[in-house]
Amino acid sequence: MDTMTLWHLTGWEFAALAFAALLVGFSKTAVSGANTVSLAIFAAVLPARASTGILLPVLIAGDVLAVLTYRRHAHWPTLWRLFPAVGVGVAVGTLFLVWADDAIVRTSIGVILLLMAGVTVWRRRRADASDPAGDEGTASRAGRVKARSYGVLGGFTTMVANAGGPVMSMYLLSAGFRKLGFLGTSAFFFLIVNVSKVPFSAGLGLIDGRSLLLDAALVVFVVPGAFLGKWAVTRINQRLFERLVIAATIVGGLQLLLA
Secondary structure: OOOOOHHHOOHHHHHHHHHHHHHHHHHHHOOOOOOHHHHHHHHHHOOHHHHHHHHHHHHHHHHHHHHHHHHHHOOHHHHHHHHHHHHHHHHHHHHHHHHOOHHHHHHHHHHHHHHHHHHHHHHHHHHHHOOOOOOOOOOOHHHHHHHHHHHHHHHHHHHHHOOOHHHHHHHHHHOOOOHHHHHHHHHHHHHHHHHHHHHHHHHOOOOOHHHHHHHHHHHHHHHHHHHHHHHHOOOOOHHHHHHHHHHHHHHHHHHHHHO
């Protein structure tokens, strides 16, 4: 089995995971994609393969809190366009995890983090150079192609590294979503996708009773993070926070690649 138990951790390691869990709650209700920092922490403290399975229930807890907070703002036509392609990406990611060993998964997570940081920088520069206003319900052929492309990439990255947040953030922002529509749509998207990943992760030996005990201890920290995010969402300096997230993501990716 690839799972870890609560008793394998030192006090400092558990504190790092607890902080990462708090950040998951914050990212789900305030700044989607910030949990790439949590991903880096989990992969640094735990074996890479084990980290993906242990982080998944923590993410689901954050997704539930986000749905309860922003459930009225989801845009379901967008979700229905994304789900088939995401399913393909999840299937490809599952096959990758069957083949890849821990070192390859660790390297892949590092590369994905660096790619997502680059994608986020590109998205910000593009948003600064153009009018972000758009039509959330665009159903043109180009829109469908874009949804499928992002859906496959998002499904693969979320299955392999729980790193689909930046991919979907870029897609939703490029589609013209405003803050509440963005948060509501992404909340339902990740709740449904992450729950659908549970059987795959369990089948790969990444989730079992021992890992769930560690998750139960960590989920406690997701709740205050979610409340902090809900409080901060109308007050936070988004630009500064995104810069900090990008910097932390780059450091985390480099640490995984060089370790």
